[in-house]
Amino acid sequence: MDHDQAMYATKPTRRTVFMRTFLPWQMWRFAVINVKMIELIRRGHRGTKR
Amino acid sequence: MSRVVVLGAGIAGHTAVAYLRRWLGRDDTVTVISPRPDYNWVPSNIWVGVGLMKPDKVTFPLAPIYERKGIEFVQAAATQLHPEGDAQDSTPYVVAASDDGKVHRVPYDFLINATGPALRFDKTEGLGPEGHSLSVCLPDHAAEASRALDEEVERMKRGERRKFLVGVGHGTCTCEGAAFEYIVNLEFELRHRGVRDKADITWITNEYELGDFGMGGMQLKHGGYVTPSSIFNASLFAERGIDWITRAHVEKVEPDRVQYETLDGAKAEQEFDFAMLLPPFSGVGLTAVDAHGADITDKVFAPNGFMRVDADYSGKPYEEWKASDWPRTYQSPVYPNLFAAGIAFAPPHAISVPRKSPNGTVIAPAPPRTGMPSATIAKAVAASVTDMVRGGEGPTHTASMAEMGASCVASAGANPFTGTAAAMTVFPIVPDWDEYPETGRDIKRTFGEIGLAGHWIKILLHHMFLYKARLRPGWRLIPE
Numbered sequence: 450m451d452h453d454q455a456m457y458a459t460k461p462t463r464r465t466v467f468m469r470t471f472l473p474w475q476m477w478r479f480a481v482i483n484v485k486m487i488e489l490i491r492r493g494h495r496g497t498k499r
Numbered sequence: 500m501s502r503v504v505v506l507g508a509g510i511a512g513h514t515a516v517a518y519l520r521r522w523l524g525r526d527d528t529v530t531v532i533s534p535r536p537d538y539n540w541v542p543s544n545i546w547v548g549v550g551l552m553k554p555d556k557v558t559f560p561l562a563p564i565y566e567r568k569g570i571e572f573v574q575a576a577a578t579q580l581h582p583e584g585d586a587q588d589s590t591p592y593v594v595a596a597s598d599d600g601k602v603h604r605v606p607y608d609f610l611i612n613a614t615g616p617a618l619r620f621d622k623t624e625g626l627g628p629e630g631h632s633l634s635v636c637l638p639d640h641a642a643e644a645s646r647a648l649d650e651e652v653e654r655m656k657r658g659e660r661r662k663f664l665v666g667v668g669h670g671t672c673t674c675e676g677a678a679f680e681y682i683v684n685l686e687f688e689l690r691h692r693g694v695r696d697k698a699d700i701t702w703i704t705n706e707y708e709l710g711d712f713g714m715g716g717m718q719l720k721h722g723g724y725v726t727p728s729s730i731f732n733a734s735l736f737a738e739r740g741i742d743w744i745t746r747a748h749v750e751k752v753e754p755d756r757v758q759y760e761t762l763d764g765a766k767a768e769q770e771f772d773f774a775m776l777l778p779p780f781s782g783v784g785l786t787a788v789d790a791h792g793a794d795i796t797d798k799v800f801a802p803n804g805f806m807r808v809d810a811d812y813s814g815k816p817y818e819e820w821k822a823s824d825w826p827r828t829y830q831s832p833v834y835p836n837l838f839a840a841g842i843a844f845a846p847p848h849a850i851s852v853p854r855k856s857p858n859g860t861v862i863a864p865a866p867p868r869t870g871m872p873s874a875t876i877a878k879a880v881a882a883s884v885t886d887m888v889r890g891g892e893g894p895t896h897t898a899s900m901a902e903m904g905a906s907c908v909a910s911a912g913a914n915p916f917t918g919t920a921a922a923m924t925v926f927p928i929v930p931d932w933d934e935y936p937e938t939g940r941d942i943k944r945t946f947g948e949i950g951l952a953g954h955w956i957k958i959l960l961h962h963m964f965l966y967k968a969r970l971r972p973g974w975r976l977i978p979e
């Protein structure tokens with residue numbers, strides 16, 4: 450590992466790492482991300498509606 | 500009665516064919532010409548490449564589906580377009596060749612070119628499965644990468660230290676996102692197999708900064724700041740102990756090392772035992788001739804082999820381009836019954852700043868055209884063609900990459916409880932500096948986060964899109 454590169458990089462706190470696989474939080478994020486993506490897809494499809 | 504022909508049965512071509520068949524009348528014929536017998540859900544090739552899926556989980560035979568739906572399937576590679584027919588008959592046609600040497604002449608009223616990219620391993624000496632590096636672009640490439648990985652794991656289990664190099668194999672590559680996904684999955688898999696401490700993993704890329712992805716990077720709102728994607732990408736690599744080499748053009752791949760040049764003109768080399776390097780792309784090399792047999796390839800196609808459509812190809816300086824230069828209808832400017840969809844259309848310009856080394860080597864990612872825009876464009880083109888078959892004068896539907904977003908879920912480890920993926924969305928894909936002067940994109944709709952939820956979404960997408968591609972009941976309800 451190149452230590453200079455890693456030293457200047459942002460690193461997640463233990464809490465951030467924990468939350469990434471913490472089930473209740475991830476279930477909530479699953480819902481939120483899906484809603485965001487569906488909204489985005491809808492916008493992109495405005496010109497394709499028949 | 501009209502004949503609509505689609506070249507290519509990938510994400511764009513297959514989407515176009517499915518909608519055309521649904522929207523056109525039974526009198527109209529829909530024909531697809533494509534060289535491979537199978538459909539491939541390309542994004543999941545990553546999982547084949549790390550041994551988590553077999554190739555048959557990401558492919559299925561097309562013929563039975565096309566038969567069920569009344570779509571004609573010609574298993575052949577298109578070679579030449581005759582948009583004006585020939586001296587005897589002015590009906591346009593396309594010439595295609597099968598593996599067995601049979602040459603087909605397929606007439607059309609409307610043609611959609613969705614042939615995707617040619618994988619140009621030949622652009623870098625020693626690059627690719629026929630040379631000294633691996634690829635995950637095709638299912639059999641990915642299966643080979645998985646076998647090579649198994650061998651490396653065996654050696655590491657015996658105590659050997661091994662070097663892994665992943666990234667792009669040329670200064671003009673695109674699709675950095677796919678290589679990124681591969682490297683983080685590889686790292687996860689090596690941890691999972693208990694040999695991570697024996698592996699040195701390095702990322703090599705033509706991006707100016709990490710996280711550029713050919714889109715000039717992204718700006719994301721995070722913790723009170725608008726933060727560039729490079730910060731998140733570097734963080735992800737640092738956390739996983741992955742080193743990186745940016746601004747690099749791989750010149751040559753030898754059996755155990757790559758020779759590369761960086762943007763400052765310096766030459767260097769990087770050793771490896773296992774290298775997965777994506778190739779640069781070009782168009783598939785279709786040619787075109789007019790009614791008299793004169794070559795008109797350069798009228799129909801750009802020099803990189805991608806098809807010219809309704810974009811601004813005037814070649815103005817990078818600083819002057821606008822979101823509105825990007826195509827909306829994908830109609831050929833020379834032949835109104837000819838369209839392109841997916842990777843096959845020629846982008847008007849780079850999104851990432853084009854840069855050259857002092858030696859004149861271009862080291863800058865080409866603009867990406869990922870799955871979601873490819874399918875959305877295909878649907879818009881299919882809708883326009885349907886209306887034109889019914890007498891419409893011109894294209895009625897649009898899908899500009901400067902007006903649509905993309906969502907991308909990059910798997911960073913496949914496990915239902917400990918896996919994660921980076922879920923990202925950008926809006927629009929092509930930055931619109933007039934509309935969003937500060938960051939080029941809508942900051943509310945451009946976001947990214949890493950977590951298990953992203954992995955679940957990735958799994959969901961894999962199953963949903965394969966279901967949709969099989970044209971099972973209700974397939975239309977699944978968005979592109």
Ligand SMILES: Cc1cc2nc3c(=O)[nH]c(=O)nc-3n(C[C@H](O)[C@H](O)[C@H](O)COP(=O)(O)OP(=O)(O)OC[C@H]3O[C@@H](n4cnc5c(N)ncnc54)[C@H](O)[C@@H]3O)c2cc1C
Nearest residue numbers: 507508509510511541542577614615677841842868869870
């Ligand atoms: C490893 C990898 C991972 C990826 N992951 C993602 C991801 O997670 N999300 C995402 O959005 N995108 C992803 N992409 C990008 C995505 O796969 C492409 O955007 C998409 O496949 C483009 O669709 P297409 O139909 O234009 O081209 P393709 O899917 O490549 O299809 C081209 C079709 O044309 C056929 N063809 C080729 N030559 C001819 C010819 N001469 N005549 C007729 N037919 C021909 C081919 O056989 C194929 O059927 C990934 C790409 C790769 C390589």
